Amino acid sequence: MNVIYFPMNYPEIHKKWQKYWQKNNVNKFDMNSSKPKYYTLEMFPYPSGANLHLGHFFNFAPCDTHARFKRMMGYNVFHPMGFDAFGLPAENHALSTGTHPHDNTIINMEKFRKQLDELGGMYPWEYTLTTCFPEYYTGTQWLFLQLFRHGLAYQKESTVNFCDKCKTVIANEQVIDGECERCSSEVIRRDMKQWFFKITDFAGELLDGIDGLDWPNKTKTMQQNWIGRSCGANVIFNVENSKDTIEVFTTRIDTIFGATFIVLAPENCLVKRVTTSEQEKAIDAYIKKTAKKSDIERMENHEKTGVFTGGYAINPASGKRVPIYIADYVLNNYGTGAVMGVPAHDERDHEFATKYKIEIKQVIKTDKEDACVTEFGTLINSDKYNDLSSEQAIIQITKDLEKIKSAKHSITYRLRDWSMSRQRYWGVPIPIVYCECCGIVPVPESQLPVKLPYINDFKPHGAPPLANDENFVNTTCPSCNGPAKRETETMDTFVCSSWYFLSYPSVGNVGMTGIPWDKKITEKMLPVDKYIGGAEHACMHLLYARFITRFLHKYGYINFAEPFKSLVHQGMILAPDGQKMSKSKGNTITPDKYIEQYGSDVLRMYMLFGFNYIDGGPWNDATLKSITRFIERVEKIISQISCETETDDEVQYVRASTIKNVKHDLDSFSFNTAVARCMEFLNAIHTSKNKSRESVIDLILLLAPMMPHIAEEFFELLREHNKTSIFDEKFPIPNQKFLERSDIEIVVQVNSKIKERLTIKKDATQDEVVALCKSFIGDTSPKKIIYVPNKLINFIL
């Protein structure tokens, strides 16, 4: 059969198949399928301002390829898509356009969805979710209430990061170099009453859980560092002439004999207790001065300042009297907010002691031979520490010091609690009511959702905009029915995204158990098998989602502890000049014109082929042409088919190895090599005399996940059976018989230099090969022969 169908109108073909898929429910997900499930997910987009940009496409198109591949491999693939609609991006965009964020979100979501369909994404839209709709955020509020009931959501007056431009508090994770993650303006410190999630309760298990994850090492390391475990000891110093004590945290208990002063953080409440009256004014002035400093000021000026309190403490090891200082280099929210100053063995303490003329006392010899102590050795036998790891040694030393009842082993984490309330409008209302009689009262689950009212004055002023809406604020207390006021702060968007992956499978199918998902479905579908998104979320979304999952697991709501078994970060597409694309630089490229001109498959193929997916790189139009050329060559081959079965052994070999390699590549997100293999296969068919239908069909099947629309069209021309989607076909299986050649080429080396390439039979013995190589080595008998079967033979003369 000769098919003349050239040249095709690619954009037309796209529309045809998108309609076909929709009409025939090709993308519909069957929850009751008996096939093994494969849940794959890209981080969902926030439908702010503009259209989907190239970066979105680089995230979605290759992942769609992966999902389609898995489907053809026989999995019941669940690959839903939704919208992260609440939050600052959407609200800020609304503020700049004057359109209400709710209306804006609806418009943008429609735009996004249309674009996603144009892309040809295999999404089961019946499972979509949008975080700003009450049917979703009821669940977010439910989650808050469970955290509250378990004591993991709490309110606290504390110094927080406040973005003066966004007019809201932001979390530690959202402060980048002292600037707001969203708007890059300077973050100031403010004392405010705030809601926190007690993520620190999970620090240890969040850290330990990292080991078992199939995640990029880079990301794992970042989370490990962010959680920041330190093994050390808490040591109690008695305050002179007082019943008070100061507890310090140290990782260097072995240096305790050298502790010649104590430093308290300015915010440390102990400050008041150790102050002598003569010093009070100076101290007050100092504390006021340091409290004003922003993080940026602190970063710029590293010089340590401090003030003497007038008080003294007793070093529990040496019994000596040591002065107590207040200084800005000690953090209140790490460890105990107090440190022992050991100037001889700590750079920072040394700098401070030098400046304030405090005694510097060396207690550990610097040579490693005899790493323990002089003075310390009089108390305990130091030899026994030598065989221990440093962490074990610290623990052991601490135990030994317990003899003097002053030290106990302790683990401290860098991680701090998640500050999650925001003074902004566009977020989930916190389901809490303040009652004059009953105090803080959680809204009962039966009264959820606490709906976010549609208000017009949503501009941020620093105070929550919801506070101006009296209808919202004034309510009755769920417990005593008396007058009460609602909490007017809203939740950080990261709360919405910390459980959305749990929600997808149950969308529109929530069970009656009071939990916002169906337990059976969740147990069947989760965890997520493959999660894909940007690396910038390493210590934000990815950490929060792990925390929430572990919380839900701990209290029996779900039966797994980790949400994302396997994680991939896509690289970033840069502008052709190698710069980051940005509107302000005017170097952005929109995908729309390419889709209009070529259809999305060409764009997809280029994205797959032109970059390493993990690395990304600069955009380059020229490669697009090469993709068109490739697709046209495939089309031509179809019209040149001259036989049914493949008879060319060389093609058979390439065919089998291509199938094997493409399978491996699509599984491991190595899309560029997958395309390259298909090109090689095409070249092999092209070179062969006869073009067999069998081979061409395999080629089309291999390409289907990568260029779904065009592959459907080609497949329609080639198939013999009744009309069904190519995505109901099986991915080809390599024919073992052809996978290995009987003759192979091996390299002949003399003294490790390549002399010749020989074609010999496979699995030849060393003697057989040596016999063939006589001419290269002459009469000399080699000192040594290295033979790697089927690869090389090396004669050392």
Place this chain on the structure above:
RNA sequence: GCGGCUGUGGCGAAAUUGGCAGACGCGCUAGACUUAGAAUCUAGUGGGAGACCGUGGGGGUUCAAGUCCCUCCAGCCGCACCA
């Protein structure tokens, strides 16, 4: 300052366990077809006239190093007084 990643032709990039560096493509060169160009097809394409030399520089281990070790340089990312 600490921690991590990356460095391969003119360009985008490949390279299971150390085993033929540069797959695949772009670009370029020559030829075919064309009045001509575009498109397409065919051949070639790391450098060097050559023995040889080539994966940021220098050193090492090894029969053999892009790959392992040490060191230096450059770029990117994360943390940043975390006691």
